[in-house]
Amino acid sequence: MNATTASTDGRQPTDWKTDAMQRRIRARYRAEKRFRFYGLAAVFLSAGFLAFLLFTMVSSGARGFTQVQIALPVDFAASNIVIEPEQLDGNDREQLLALADFQGLAQESMVAAYGDDGQALFSNGAWVQLRNAVSDDPTLLNRSEVIWMPASTEIDFAARGDAGENQSEERLAMMERYQALEEAGQVRSALSWTFLTMGDSSDPTLAGIWGALKGSLFTMLVTLALAFPIGVLAAVYLEEYAPQNRWTDIIEVSINNLAAVPSIIFGLLGLAIFLNTFHLPRSAAIVGGLTLALMTMPVIVIAGRNAIKSVPPSIRDAALGVGASPVQVLTHHVLPLSLPGILTGTIIGMSRALGETAPLLLIGMRAFVPSPPDGLTDPATVLPVQIFLWSDELNPGFVEKTSAAIIVLLVFLLVMNGLAIWLRNKYEQRW
Amino acid sequence: MNDATDTQAAPEAKPATDEPLVDPASLKMTARNVDVYYGDKQAIDDVSIDIGMDNVTAFIGPSGCGKSTFLRTLNRMNDTIPIARTSGQIELDGEDIYDPDMDVVQLRARVGMVFQKPNPFPKSIYENVAYGPRIHGLAGSKSELDQIVEKSLIRAGLFEEVKDRLDDSGTALSGGQQQRLCIARAIAVDPEVILMDEPCSALDPIATAKIEELIHELRGKYAIVIVTHNMQQAARVSQRTAFFHLGNLVEYGETSELFTNPHQERTKDYITGRYG
Known part of the structure; x- marks a missing residue:
């Protein structure tokens, strides 16, 4: 090193063959290998956790x-x-x-x-x-x-x-x-199949998941039916039409913060608005759906805005250039191109909503509901709340029911996400 | 305020030659005293110009001189920029295009545009060309639409290259082909004027030559206005040239005249490469 740094006037030609140089190169390769190993280890570790979780769930839930x-x-x-x-x-x-x-x-x-x-x-x-x-x-x-x-x-x-x-x-x-x-x-x-076809029961040999499954289905339908259109329309307005002023900034900040609000607070909001003000039926799927829609909407708005923003301006120019009206630009080009991104956000939001327990406890969905709901206003419970209730039971017969319910919840989640990913890929192929 | 006197001198330079530059019979668009502001910044200062049907008009000038901005006022594409403000009068066939009664959508169908970067829709070649006619309801039937698409592609000199793969994505074509696809897309709505905003700046010399050839062929069928930073290109494809500088229209004249015998000092400096 001293030999090379000695010359201050005019640089000597670099000798790439020196030992120091070779050592540096070897160290660089080692660092690269080490880094790859860390990544691989992380992947194996998480895969191991997942396998462990699935194994314990399936082995104890199968019964x-x-x-x-x-x-x-x-x-x-x-x-x-x-x-x-x-x-x-x-x-x-x-x-x-x-x-x-x-x-x-x-x-x-x-x-x-x-x-x-x-x-x-x-x-x-x-x-x-x-x-x-x-x-x-x-x-x-x-x-x-x-x-x-x-x-x-x-x-x-x-x-x-x-x-x-x-x-x-x-x-x-x-x-x-x-x-x-x-x-x-x-x-x-x-x-x-009684586990899948019966409602809840205080007797673990007769307790089934159908009531909670149906409740989750109804709740998710309400959530999707509200959060998706409102979220997408809000994203479109904010991105395409909203004037650049202080009000828009305030709305933007509020929505971003709303997405980070702990879910139990949405439960209190649902309790105050839907139950105490509008007097909707307690522990009904419609109230659960409305509450979860409040929670899911900001996620869809944020994902939707990002997706809309990422559509290249040249596409808008092209459409405007052949005489498309702003609405046509939006519906023919911008929305179809941003749909994959919007759907990704919707998957994330809906998955979170499906697994949500805390806000639903507050609006009374923790009640013991033996008969499956027939409509949106019937008393119902949802899968995660059912899991919570069963895991709290003293009767040890509920242990395997709890595991089985977790399997059902995971399968529900998988089916829902699979559907959304299939939809997303379909649209990505078309465009 | 040397600039201001120059600008005023330019339009007056025309009547001096006794006959107007653009024959009134072929007059397509006229602009009078057009100003464009981006917020507080003035991008176009009092530009007046006539555009004829029978010729290709080129706008030249150094970067940031306002030539693209002015081009975009001709089909109101500047409306999409919230801070842009336009005043003055622009007429298409004697109709004020900034009149509140003017339908922008129809205006843009009549005054088509080709952009700097080829921007085909991420759809099939067929759909790219068919999109305009479809939204304007120009084709009564599927076969009619097929015909429009074929004719437009032929006119844009692209048909032979893509006729077997009309269902392939337009974005899979090469840059030059994409730009010709964009020209076909503009032609398909049967415009009266085609505005081209540096259509060759993203293309290689061979693709550029093809586009220039195409512009030659389209001349007379449409009033063509092309913005270019390439003076040779302006000389090759246009019959009339307007030189813009710092938001002013410095000189407007026959291309041959402007390049060989510019009246204004600034034009001369630019053409001889003293700045640019």
Whole structure:
């Protein structure tokens, strides 16, 4: 080094072969390799976390989709239910079924088949299965038939081979009971769609996700129907028409800040406006949707403005140059070209809205809602809130339900994002 | 205020030759006392000019002299710049184009424009040309539209090169082809005037030669106004040339006359390369 720096007047020709030079080059390559390794390590680490998450979810959630069932011989013909199969063809079918004492029949059959404590083997709401079976096939009423009924939580545990930490005598007795049933072939673990088709229940063996799924669907529809058009129109106005003055600046700053406001504050806003001022129904999908739309809109506005801004001015000039009106420039050129960007923003906003829990708790969507909502104003809950509620349950049977619900939420998210990405690619190809 | 006297001298220089520069029969556009301001800055100062149907008119001048700005006032493209303000009178066939009753959309269909950078829409070649006729409802049927597209492409000298791939994206063409596509797009709406804002500045010499050839062929069918910073190009393609400097129209005359025998000192300095 001293040799090269010594000359102050006129530079000596650089010698690229010196050891110092070679060392520097090697160090540079090493740094490059190291940097690549860090990046790769980060990718593997996050992939590992993701795999771990998916594995634990799927392995513990998979049981949520199965149901332990016990065979119950039921003699419908000898029961005190005196409905003829033909009667069920009439209009009063529902009423007849509702009035018939299936619960009593179930109890009798359980005691007959499994002794005095036979009822303890079955889930509390198991008798509903009898009614459903008759509803599906009225000719059952003239026969005796073996019906597979959901087992009680205790049997469910026994089936898992888990007697609990404090192995109480009742638990151990139940284990023995289960083993006896298993040897007799009277118990099975069946894939059951009841988890996907039933509403919430306080009994984990009967609790299903359908109510929350439907609630999420309705809420998302309201959110999308409001946030997307309002967000896009606001972005278009701010970008294309708004005059450059202080008011526009204030609106711009407000929208940017709004996108960063914690979601629970939107919940309070929804509570104050939609429930207390407009008196909309409590814990309804429409209120949830409105609240989440408030939250999603700024995200769409910001993404929309950026997308519109990135359309090259030369395209606007070209369209104006052949005599397109400003609205035609917008609808024929600017919006189609910015649609992929707008959709990306919408995906981000909607994904966030789908996973949102806090604001919905505030507008009452944390209520126990056993029957799935039929409309926007019916009481409903949504997937993340359902997960929150179940994870809070004391009954350990809800643990796997919680995992199963998380799987359903993730699949919902995946389907929604897949749809949006497919739409985005479609438009990108066209332009 | 040397500039001001020069400017006033320029329009007066014309009547001195007894007959007007542009034959009244072929007069297409006239501008009288046009001023353009960008905010507080005056970009165009009291420009008056006549543009004829039968000729190619070139606007030359050093960068920032206002030639492009003035060109853009002729089809009101400056309206899209919020801070731009235009005063004075510009007429197309005797109609004031800044009249509140004038429909800008129709004006731009009648006065087409080709830009400095080729800017085809990111759509198919066919759609690029068909867009104008479609929004103005110029074609009654699909076959009629096909015909307009074909004719426009032929006129722009591009048809032979693209006839087998009209559905390909217009942005996939080479720069020169893109610019000819833009000319075809302008022609397709059947304009009366075509404004070209340095149409060759982004092109290589061969593509430039093709565009110049095209301008020759289009001459007479449309009133063509071309802005160029290239004096040789102005000499090659135009019959009349206007020299702009610092927002003033310094001199306007027959191209041959202006290049060989300029009346104004500033024109002479510019042409001989003393500044630019």
